[in-house]
Amino acid sequence: MDTIETIKEQIAGNDILLYMKGSPNQPQCGFSAQTVQALMACGERFAYVDILSNPDIRASLPKYANWPTFPQLWVKGELIGGCDIIMEMAESGELQTLVKEAAATQSAS
Amino acid sequence: MSVRQIIQARLEADLAPLHLEVANESDQHSVPPDSETHFRVVVVSDAFAGQRKVARHQRVYGVLEAQLKGPVHALALHTFTPDEWQARQQSAPASPDCLGGSKADPGV
Numbered sequence: 001m002d003t004i005e006t007i008k009e010q011i012a013g014n015d016i017l018l019y020m021k022g023s024p025n026q027p028q029c030g031f032s033a034q035t036v037q038a039l040m041a042c043g044e045r046f047a048y049v050d051i052l053s054n055p056d057i058r059a060s061l062p063k064y065a066n067w068p069t070f071p072q073l074w075v076k077g078e079l080i081g082g083c084d085i086i087m088e089m090a091e092s093g094e095l096q097t098l099v100k101e102a103a104a105t106q107s108a109s
Numbered sequence: 110m111s112v113r114q115i116i117q118a119r120l121e122a123d124l125a126p127l128h129l130e131v132a133n134e135s136d137q138h139s140v141p142p143d144s145e146t147h148f149r150v151v152v153v154s155d156a157f158a159g160q161r162k163v164a165r166h167q168r169v170y171g172v173l174e175a176q177l178k179g180p181v182h183a184l185a186l187h188t189f190t191p192d193e194w195q196a197r198q199q200s201a202p203a204s205p206d207c208l209g210g211s212k213a214d215p216g217v
Contacts, residue, residue, distance in 0.1 A: 021210055028214060030205030031183065052214055067163075068170050068177045069184065084186050085162040087202055 003060040011074050015106045016046035016099060019061060020071040023050055031083035035071045038090040044103035075102045112145035112180050116173060120152055123172045127191055128153035128199075134185070138207040149185040151201040153194040162188065 001009075011017060016039075022028030024036045039046055051058040051070055062068045065079050073080045075098055080086070089095035110118070117131045130151040135144040150169070157165045165188040170177060177184065187201035 021214065028208060028210035030208050030210075031185075032210075033208055034205040052210075066167055066170075068174075079163055081163050081166065082186075083205070084202070085166065088162070088187075091202075 003056040004064055007057060007061055007064055010047075010049060011077055014047035014074075015076050015102045016044065017074045018046055018048045018071055019051055019057070019074070020048055021050070021052050024048060028052060029070075031069075032071045035073065035083045035086045038086050038095060039073065039099065041090070042096050042099040044099050046099075075099070112176060113148065116148060116150065116176060116181075119172050119176075120150070120169070123168075124152060124154040124156050126152045126154045128194060130201075134204055137204070138183070139209050140182075145180055146182040147185075147204075148181060148183070149187075149204050151187045151189075153189045153191055155191060157188050157190045 018036060018039060020027060020032040020036060022032060024040065027033035027036055036048070049057060051061070058070070061072070065072060067079060067082065069082055071082055073082075073086055080089075080098065086095060089098070113131050113133050117129065120126060120129055120131070128151065130149070132149045133145055133147070134149050135147045136142070138147045140146050152169065156168070160168075166186055169186055169188065173181070173184070185204045189197065189201075
């Protein structure tokens with residue numbers, strides 16, 4: 001499948017989706033680690049894609065998203081931001097609200 | 110001009126910031142000494158008023174497109190309006206510690 005189609009499917013199919021370096025248990029970058037920690041602290045299930053083991057996605061997503069770096073958090077089809085934005089939102093409580101709302105309205109899939 | 114100076118000049122020209130910090134944090138990461146790969150930027154500008162964070166960052170990424178395609182590997186970015194900056198008592202979050210990812214990262 002075309003990489004952009006794969007990305008679109010991932011974003012459409014997962015209400016809370018994190019593109020990161022490594023996995024939530026073994027992040028390979030401080031920015032990904034911080035972001036995934038903040039997301040896990042919200043206490044909801046989320047999907048992730050390790051872009052280190054998916055070089056095609058790593059190469060294509062920045063252009064598609066108009067966002068050059070990783071991690072990237074997508075909620076309900078919308079790019080929320082990278083590490084700095086997520087940390088600021090976690091600090092203010094916005095992240096918790098956003099993630100809880102997304103999880104509450106998640107389609108059973 | 111160093112990469113740091115280029116980043117500074119481009120942001121000054123585009124955003125007319127009230128406050129701008131551009132720090133080279135490369136020595137905190139697993140890259141050779143004197144690298145210019147990891148930067149932290151704090152920018153306070155009226156241009157961000159009414160914009161969500163994603164839009165603000167996208168604007169900065171647009172201004173620094175050439176640098177991000179080239180030497181810059183990581184850019185920690187903190188964007189505030191003057192009011193937000195005052196409310197935060199003029200401080201931005203620090204960057205996280207490196208986890209040595211370049212050993213697992215074929216792209217670095």
